[in-house]
Amino acid sequence: xxxxxxxxxxxxxxxxxxxxxxxxxxxxxxxxxxxxxxxxxxxxxxxxxxxxxxxxxxxxxxxxxxxxxxxxxxxxxxxxxxxxxxxxxxxxxxxxxxxxxxxxxxxxxxxxxxxxxxxxxxxxxxxxxxxxxxxxxxxxxxxxxxxxxxxxxxxxxxxxxxxxxxxxxxxxxxxxxxxxxxxxxxxxxxxxxxxxxxxxxxxxxxxxxxxxxxxxxxxxxxxxxxxxxxxxxxxxxxxxxxxxxxxxxxxxxxxxxxxxxxxxxxxxxxxxxxxxxxxxxxxxxxxxxxxxxxxxxxxxxxxxxxxxxxxxxxxxxxxxxxxxxxxxxxxxxxxxxxxxxxxxxxxxxxxxxxxxxxxxxxxxxxxxxxxxxxxxxxxxxxxxxxxxxxxxxxxxxxxxxxxxxxxxxxxxxxxxxxxxxxxxxxxxxxxxxxxxxxxxxxxxxxx
Amino acid sequence: xxxxxxxxxxxxxxxxxxxxxxxxxxxxxxxxxxxxxxxxxxxxxxxxxxxxxxxxxxxxxxxxxxxxxxxxxxxxxxxxxxxxxxxxxxxxxxxxxxxxxxxxxxxxxxxxxxxxxxxxxxxxxxxxxxxxxxxxxxxxxxxxxxxxxxxxxxxxxxxxxxxxxxxxxxxxxxxxxxxxxxxxxxxxxxxxxxxxxxxxxxxxxxxxxxxxxxxxxxxxxxxxxxxxxxxxxxxxxxxxxxxxxxxxxxxxxxxxxxxxxxxxxxxxxxxxxxxxxxxxxxxxxxxxxxxxxxxxxxxxxxxxx
Numbered sequence: 001x002x003x004x005x006x007x008x009x010x011x012x013x014x015x016x017x018x019x020x021x022x023x024x025x026x027x028x029x030x031x032x033x034x035x036x037x038x039x040x041x042x043x044x045x046x047x048x049x050x051x052x053x054x055x056x057x058x059x060x061x062x063x064x065x066x067x068x069x070x071x072x073x074x075x076x077x078x079x080x081x082x083x084x085x086x087x088x089x090x091x092x093x094x095x096x097x098x099x100x101x102x103x104x105x106x107x108x109x110x111x112x113x114x115x116x117x118x119x120x121x122x123x124x125x126x127x128x129x130x131x132x133x134x135x136x137x138x139x140x141x142x143x144x145x146x147x148x149x150x151x152x153x154x155x156x157x158x159x160x161x162x163x164x165x166x167x168x169x170x171x172x173x174x175x176x177x178x179x180x181x182x183x184x185x186x187x188x189x190x191x192x193x194x195x196x197x198x199x200x201x202x203x204x205x206x207x208x209x210x211x212x213x214x215x216x217x218x219x220x221x222x223x224x225x226x227x228x229x230x231x232x233x234x235x236x237x238x239x240x241x242x243x244x245x246x247x248x249x250x251x252x253x254x255x256x257x258x259x260x261x262x263x264x265x266x267x268x269x270x271x272x273x274x275x276x277x278x279x280x281x282x283x284x285x286x287x288x289x290x291x292x293x294x295x296x297x298x299x300x301x302x303x304x305x306x307x308x309x310x311x312x313x314x315x316x317x318x319x320x321x322x323x324x325x326x327x328x329x330x331x332x333x334x335x336x337x338x339x340x341x342x343x344x345x346x347x348x349x350x351x352x353x354x355x356x357x358x359x360x361x362x363x364x365x366x367x368x369x370x371x372x373x374x375x376x377x378x379x380x381x382x383x384x385x386x387x388x389x390x391x392x393x394x395x396x397x398x399x400x401x402x403x404x405x406x407x408x409x410x411x412x413x414x415x416x417x418x419x420x421x422x423x424x425x426x427x428x429x430x431x432x433x434x435x436x437x438x439x440x441x442x443x444x445x446x447x
Numbered sequence: 448x449x450x451x452x453x454x455x456x457x458x459x460x461x462x463x464x465x466x467x468x469x470x471x472x473x474x475x476x477x478x479x480x481x482x483x484x485x486x487x488x489x490x491x492x493x494x495x496x497x498x499x500x501x502x503x504x505x506x507x508x509x510x511x512x513x514x515x516x517x518x519x520x521x522x523x524x525x526x527x528x529x530x531x532x533x534x535x536x537x538x539x540x541x542x543x544x545x546x547x548x549x550x551x552x553x554x555x556x557x558x559x560x561x562x563x564x565x566x567x568x569x570x571x572x573x574x575x576x577x578x579x580x581x582x583x584x585x586x587x588x589x590x591x592x593x594x595x596x597x598x599x600x601x602x603x604x605x606x607x608x609x610x611x612x613x614x615x616x617x618x619x620x621x622x623x624x625x626x627x628x629x630x631x632x633x634x635x636x637x638x639x640x641x642x643x644x645x646x647x648x649x650x651x652x653x654x655x656x657x658x659x660x661x662x663x664x665x666x667x668x669x670x671x672x673x674x675x676x677x678x679x680x681x682x683x684x685x686x687x688x689x690x691x692x693x694x695x696x697x698x699x700x701x702x703x704x705x706x707x708x709x710x711x712x713x714x715x716x717x718x719x720x721x722x723x724x725x726x727x728x729x730x731x732x733x734x735x736x737x738x739x740x741x742x743x744x745x746x747x748x749x750x751x752x
Contacts, residue, residue, distance in 0.1 A: 036498050042681030045493045109704065110560025110677060114591075142599035147592035150613075154591075195707045222560065226495040226681020228709040235708075249559065252644040253686055277559075277589075277647075 031056060034078065042257035044230045047085070047264050054081050086287030087263045090271055093124075094215050100133065100179040100187040102212050106205055106240065107220035108232055109193030112248035114144065116220050116274055117190040118151035119282040120246070123272075125157060126280075130185040135160040135175040137168035137208065138192035148190050155279050158184070168192070169207045176212050189214070196235030209240050216243050218271065221262055223249045229258040230265040237266040248274035251281070329424050331388040335380040338373060375408055379416050382406035391417060483523065484509070494712030497682045500719045504530055528746065534715050535742035540724035542699065542739070544579065547670040550628040550636045552661065554621075556654060556695065557675035558687060559642030562703035564593065566675050566729060567637050568600040569737035575606060579634040584624030585610035586617040586657070589641040597639055604734070617641065617653060618660040625664060638669070645690030654695045673726060675701045676717075679709040688721055703729035706736070 031052055038048045058077050095101045103120070107113045117134065124130045134152045138144035145162070152159035160178050162171040172189055179187040191208065194201035209217060219242045221229060236242060245266075247259050250273040263270050270285045380388065382405035387394055394402075394417065403410050484505055491501040504527070511517065511526045544551040553570075557563045564587065571581045583601055585608055587593035594610045601608040609624035621638045628636040640657065643650035661668035674697045676684050691697055705711050705728050714725065725740040 039492055040498050040682055042495075042683070045489060108679070108707070110562055112560055115559075141596070142603075143592040143595035146595055147590070150591035195704075197706075197708060222677070222679070224558065224677070224680050224683045226679060226683075226709075226713060227493050228495070228679045228707065229681075231708045232679070249644060252558070252646050252683065253690075257681065 027056070027059060038257065038260075042226045042229070042261075044227055044257070044261035044265065047230075047261050050264075051081060051085060051260075082260075083287050085260050085264050086285075087267075087269050089286050089288070090269070090284040093271070095128070095130070095186065097215055100176070100184045101216075102176060102179075102187045102189065102214040103216045103218060104209060104212065104214040104240075105188065105190050105218050105220060106236060106242075107193060108195065108222070109141075111193065111220050111222040112274060113193060113220045114138075114148050114151065114190050115277075115279075116246050116248055116272075116282070117148060117188050118155055118157075118279050119274060120218075120272070121152070121157045121186075121188055122155045122279045123282050124186055125155065131183070132157045133160055133175070133179045133182070133184040133187045134158065134190070135162065135171070135187070136190040137162065137171045137175075138190060139166060139168060139171075140192045144190075144192065151279065158182075168204060169211050172208045172212050196232045196239075202235070202239045206239055217241060218244050218246055219262075219266075219268075220246045220248060221258060223247045223256060223258055223273075224252060225258045227261075230261050233262045233266050237268070242266060242268050244269050244271040246270070246272045246274065246282075247285075251275045331380060331383065331391050331420060332385070334420050334423065335377070335388065338377050338380070341373060375412055376416050376419075378406040379408055379413055391420065483520075487527065491712065495681055495709070495716070496712040497685070497716045500534075500716040503719060504534075531715060532742060532746050534718050535725075535745060537722060538700075538718040538725045539740050539742040539745075540699075540726075542671065542726045544574065544635050548667075550582070550625070550633050551671070552625065552669040553635065553637045553671040553673060554640065554657065554661075554669040554695075555637060555673050555675060555701075556640050556691060556697075557642060558644055558677075559590075561642065561675045561677045561680075562729060563587075563642060563675045564596055564600075564639055565732075566701055566703055566727070566737060567597070567639050568604070569729070569734055570727070571601075571606050571635075571637055572604050572734045573737060574635055575604065580631075581606050581635045581637065582624060582628045582631070582633050583608045584621045584636060584638040586621050586639045587641040588613055588615045588617050588620060593639075593641065618657045621657055622660050622664070625661065625668075645687050645694075651690070651694035654691075658695045671698050672696060673699045673701055674723075675703060676713070678702050678705045678711045678713065678728075679707060680713060682713070682716070684713045684717060685720060688717060688723070697723060699724045699726045701725070701727040701729065701737075702740075705729060706731045 034055070035048055035052050038051065039045065043051075055077055058081070093101075093103070105113050105117050105120075114136070117136075121132045121134055124132055134148060134157050136145045136148040149159045149161065160175045163174060168191070175189060176187060189208070189212065191205060192201070194205065196202065217240050219233060219236050219240075221233060225232075233242075233245070245262055245268055247256075247262075247270055250256060259270055259273075273283045273285055275281045275283055379402060382402045383394075387398065387402075394413075399410050399413050402408075402413055487508070488501055488505060491504060492498070496504070507530050508523070508526060511530075512523065515522075517523055517526065542553075544553075555563050555567055567583060571583055574581050583597055583606060585594045585597045587597070588611065591613070594613060598608050598610060600606075609620065609627055611620050611623070617640060624636055624638065627633075638657075640654065641650070643654070645651065658669070658672075672695055674688060674691050676687065680687070688697065688700075700717065700723050702711065702714055702725060711728075717723070718725065727737050728740050728745070730736050730738060
């Protein structure tokens with residue numbers, strides 16, 4: 001995500017470095033490159049222009065005063081302006097109303113509304129422990145209602161099957177009644193995809209909105225959208241009081257310019273990013289993190305948050321304790337850690353978020369990819385529990401058995417054992433010096 | 448209503464933003480505005496043509512202006528129109544299913560939400576209306592309710608659909624459908640696939656598998672692999688074409704959702720860089736709103752108020 005934009009910016013900065021002073025002329029050159037990078041990233045043209053102007057006027061005024069190098073100053077300014085452009089951090093959803101809190105989901109066709117509705121429901125269930133009722137008022141696309149029904153069943157949320165009504169407004173009203181009677185905390189209403197220039201459909205959306213008084217009216221936007229993103233967002237916003245935006249398909253290699261455009265045009269916060277096909281692939285939006293990711297500073301914070309959510313806390317505690325005792329760190333624990341990495345989405349996902357320059361990342365990814373991880377896992381699965389607890393007993397003949405069982409070479413087993421010893425040594429070293437959390441983070445980065 | 452009129456209505460939004468801006472700049476003015484390059488650049492960029500194609504067009508125009516010593520801005524306007532037509536024309540190659548042995552196998556691929564299933568429905572309808580016997584394969588076994596979506600379209604238009612249960616192997620469904628269409632002596636088989644982002648390597652592998660399975664029955668299969676692209680997509684459309692093409696050779700494109708305000712400028716960028724035939728454009732929600740792509744008509748509709 002944002003990968004390409006990150007690389008672009010990196011190259012722009014590389015071009016700058018090596019120059020002892022930043023002259024007015026090469027500010028212009030660099031700014032032109034930033035401009036093209038942003039345009040290539042599908043940031044709306046008008047947004048790009050005002051962004052460049054803001055940077056230009058700021059950098060010319062400030063460069064002299066600062067003790068930073070000119071290059072650092074420019075990075076700082078681009079970063080700050082990017083953060084400003086991305087908007088405020090995710091501040092939660094205003095659910096403190098008398099239940100049910102109604103959330104209305106709107107957007108163009110194919111932007112991912114239905115999937116996003118299910119993801120949001122799951123997020124509300126797991127993060128805020130809310131009792132959710134889902135419903136769809138999409139009577140137009142064949143099988144749209146049953147699509148959400150299937151997803152609702154999959155995440156274990158209640159689904160309200162609209163009765164005989166064939167009118168979306170009446171359907172939304174009866175869902176709201178049901179949610180009130182049955183004491184649901186949140187009612188999520190998925191609507192049909194519609195074109196922002198389709199007056200009839202937009203009027204229908206407005207009528208639904210007026211009938212149910214949602215506390216949150218979300219606009220779902222496709223992260224792959226080009227320059228048109230601002231036009232459609234604007235049109236939706238002028239029909240409905242949009243309160244927030246969810247950007248989908250951000251797991252593609254899209255440069256993500258739509259995020260910057262939509263936010264700066266309709267001035268409503270981006271709340272979440274959709275980052276995968278599964279219903280748990282929804283991330284709260286953090287402008288600083290995204291801006292630093294764009295600038296190549298990595299995004300350790302998101303990773304830690306994810307790790308906290310997905311990993312079994314008790315197990316993590318146990319693991320930390322073992323680590324601190326040094327000697328008692330066994331292959332069994334090592335195995336657990338490998339499994340945890342899978343839970344976090346594999347090496348690629350973790351690397352993407354670590355603060356490292358582009359080339360460093362690809363180098364690492366080359367050495368440590370999911371295939372290596374899988375290999376390590378199968379080797380560990382072929383060991384007996386006794387062997388994992390007392391790795392010292394793994395003799396030549398045991399290695400032959402393990403290699404046959406796992407379909408790997410003896411060298412792979414040796415490599416794993418060596419790796420394990422290194423990790424163990426490191427852990428003993430760090431155990432004395434650093435806090436548990438820091439240590440755990442280091443360990444996770446090590447693999 | 449003629450096809451040209453229909454296109455004009457559908458593209459009215461595009462035209463309103465795209466060409467009226469151009470016309471304002473050029474038409475009825477004796478002299479060429481000295482800032483014409485900047486102005487055209489802005490217009491092309493905001494139409495999603497992307498930096499690369501925009502630069503290419505500006506270069507060509509500058510050459511023309513210098514070579515022919517253009518002074519009149521009307522002439523510059525028609526020079527731009529000519530350059531745009533030159534880009535699109537080679538890509539306007541319609542789909543002729545009779546060119547393929549029976550049954551013609553069309554595999555439809557694309558990212559999530561690009562409009563594959565809808566395009567398949569419309570395509571099946573138009574082929575059937577042209578007297579072809581059509582079968583659909585519900586190869587999207589992943590997305591919830593994708594199978595009923597295709598089936599309900601099929602029921603509505605009396606086109607049979609071969610489907611298995613959700614989660615089934617997509618290649619197996621398409622294989623079954625191929626056998627069925629051979630046994631029934633049908634003309635065309637259109638296979639749906641699940642939407643997939645081109646960055647998901649395991650899903651790209653699944654596409655390769657479909658290709659392998661089909662090629663085992665006949666190495667020339669599928670006859671057509673059509674990538675469906677959303678016209679609102681920005682520069683990422685180029686990446687989509689590249690990445691899908693790496694997994695499974697793409698033979699043609701269909702561009703959907705041109706009835707919004709999307710300027711479809713990505714079509715020029717795609718045509719300029721990949722030269723793939725553009726078979727269809729989707730210009731509305733009705734079952735007849737999938738039109739064969741015609742460069743001249745497209746540009747006429749775009750330029751003529």
